[in-house]
Amino acid sequence: MRCCSCVLLLTSNILQKLVSMYKSIILFSFIITAIHSFAQKNADSLLLKNYKPVSIYKTPTANIQRASFPVIDMHSHDYVATKNDVDDLVKLMDKMNVKKTMILTYTTGKGFDSAVEKYSKYPSRFELFCGFDYTGYGTPGWQKHAVDELERCYKKGAKGVGELGDKGEGELYSKPTPGKGLHIDDPQMKPLLEKCAALHMPISIHVAEDEWMYENPDSTNDGMMNAATWHVNMSKPNKLGHDALQKSLENAVRENPETIFIACHLLNACANLQQLGDLLDKYPNLYADIAARYGEIAPVPRYAAAFITKYQDRFVYGTDNDPDEHMYLTTFRILETADEHFYEPNTFNYHWALYGLDLPKEVLEKLYRKNAEKIMNYK
Ligand SMILES: [Zn+2]
Numbered sequence: 540m541r542c543c544s545c546v547l548l549l550t551s552n553i554l555q556k557l558v559s560m561y562k563s564i565i566l567f568s569f570i571i572t573a574i575h576s577f578a579q580k581n582a583d584s585l586l587l588k589n590y591k592p593v594s595i596y597k598t599p600t601a602n603i604q605r606a607s608f609p610v611i612d613m614h615s616h617d618y619v620a621t622k623n624d625v626d627d628l629v630k631l632m633d634k635m636n637v638k639k640t641m642i643l644t645y646t647t648g649k650g651f652d653s654a655v656e657k658y659s660k661y662p663s664r665f666e667l668f669c670g671f672d673y674t675g676y677g678t679p680g681w682q683k684h685a686v687d688e689l690e691r692c693y694k695k696g697a698k699g700v701g702e703l704g705d706k707g708e709g710e711l712y713s714k715p716t717p718g719k720g721l722h723i724d725d726p727q728m729k730p731l732l733e734k735c736a737a738l739h740m741p742i743s744i745h746v747a748e749d750e751w752m753y754e755n756p757d758s759t760n761d762g763m764m765n766a767a768t769w770h771v772n773m774s775k776p777n778k779l780g781h782d783a784l785q786k787s788l789e790n791a792v793r794e795n796p797e798t799i800f801i802a803c804h805l806l807n808a809c810a811n812l813q814q815l816g817d818l819l820d821k822y823p824n825l826y827a828d829i830a831a832r833y834g835e836i837a838p839v840p841r842y843a844a845a846f847i848t849k850y851q852d853r854f855v856y857g858t859d860n861d862p863d864e865h866m867y868l869t870t871f872r873i874l875e876t877a878d879e880h881f882y883e884p885n886t887f888n889y890h891w892a893l894y895g896l897d898l899p900k901e902v903l904e905k906l907y908r909k910n911a912e913k914i915m916n917y918k
Contacts, residue, residue: 588764591884594892601876601895603868606636608904611911614702614743614803614830614857615640617654625657628862629664635867638908640665641857643702643743645712647672647688655696666915668743669697670713671731676721682730689731693738698915700735701743702803705787706771707778712745722779724790736797741914743828745803747771747784749835750810765834765888781807785814792822799914801855802827809835812846819850826914829906830857833873834887840894851902855911874898874906 619628632640644654644667651669658665669692675681689700704712709720721727723744735742751762752769760766773780779787785806792800805827808814818825829836829847836843847854856874860866869886872878876895884890898906 587890590890592882592890592892594880594882596880598879600878600881601872603871603876605634606867606871606907607875607900608907609636609638610856610907612637612640612858613801613855613911613914614828614859615642615862616702616859617642617644617646617657618861619657622657622660625660625665629661631862631864631867632664635864635871637867639663639911640862641668641699641743642666643668645670645702645704646714647692648715650714651692651697652695666698667696668699668701668740669693671700671703671710671718672716673710673713673718673721674716676716676718676727682727686730686734689734689740690738693740697740699741699743701741701801703742703744704803705744705746705779705784706748707773707780707784708775722784722787724787724794728791729795732791732795732798736795736799739799739916741799741801741826743801743803744788745807746788747779747781747807749804749807749832750781753781762835762889764890768888785818789818789822792818792825796822796824798824800825801914803830803857804832804859805829805836812843816846816850819853826853826855826910828855828857830859833870834883834889834891834893836896837873837893838891840896844896844898847896847898847906848902851905852910852913854906855914856907875903 619625628640632638642654642658642665644651646654647670651667654667658667669689672685672688673681674684676685689697702712703710703723705722709722710718723746732742748769748771749762751760751766752771753773754760754762754766756763756767756770785808788800788802788806802815802818802825805812806815806818809832815827819827856870858866858870866886869883872895873893874896875898877897878895880892880894882890882892
């Protein structure tokens with residue numbers, strides 16, 4: 540039997556332990572609340588432009604090192620400054636399995652001639668496209684000068700024309716003289732488009748932008764932040780919108796069946812690829828490049844792969860971006876692999892997760908090279 544003082548001592552010890560436990564619980568919940576409110580505050584103040592998620596999924600990745608077939612890049616530009624830079628570019632192309640690159644110079648005159656000179660050491664690795672010279676357009680007889688300049692560039696080595704570019708206000712890309720107000724289906728363009736057919740010079744042409752860029756850059760825009768960077772301001776009078784620009788290209792393609800057109804960037808129809816499919820169904824002289832639209836098709840890999848497979852004879856590979864190893868490997872990863880849920884926010888400026896299209900090998904080979912060889916009439 541315990542004495543009274545022992546019982547009291549025991550009770551006091553239990554009480555002390557209970558108080559100490561209570562204090563620990565209070566402290567613990569305070570810390571949890573503090574962490575939670577810090578996390579919440581962080582989430583509340585995080586800007587979308589700073590959101591650069593890193594996938595935590597431990598899924599198999601292909602770790603691609605180069606293209607699995609030799610590649611013809613049908614959409615690049617004159618990014619390098621010197622002949623030494625051209626040497627380095629050829630080394631990079633060798634490493635990446637890119638056997639040839641089309642340099643869309645969109646220039647005429649001296650600008651085109653100096654580009655020819657810069658790449659002249661590697662005639663089998665580069666081919667150059669020239670622009671149209673719109674000097675004096677709108678005045679009688681200007682097309683003769685433009686056609687003469689096209690022929691001169693052809694004799695200098697131009698293998699095609701491009702990149703032409705119309706974002707609603709006319710042909711803006713050609714240097715040194717753009718054709719503001721002239722759309723590709725303008726009757727004034729007809730002699731130039733016919734001459735391209737006669738010389739077998741395919742026309743690489745960019746019309747419009749993708750639909751995200753026409754939407755308000757607000758909290759509902761599926762394509763933010765890239766949509767904000769490339770937002771199209773439609774407030775100017777007489778400016779052609781997305782569908783009207785596609786229609787202008789369709790008119791030119793239909794009215795010039797002997798001329799080959801390559802619609803850049805999947806016709807900027809990535810949000811509704813069937814718009815492009817409808818034109819491919821109707822016009823055998825139309826092709827499309829997939830340059831700089833990898834970020835737009837990788838969020839819908841099954842649909843995009845089925846679409847590219849359906850029209851597998853009509854697409855060509857292109858990059859459009861400053862050539863470096865990561866850029867090339869990202870395009871190959873998206874086309875070739877079944878990698879899932881990876882991010883490239885710095886490359887594409889979207890916050891989307893991306894997925895490889897896992898294209899069948901025969902489709903890949905056509906996209907990488909065979910369709911380009913057909914368009915360019917290589918043996
Ligand atoms: Zn381009």
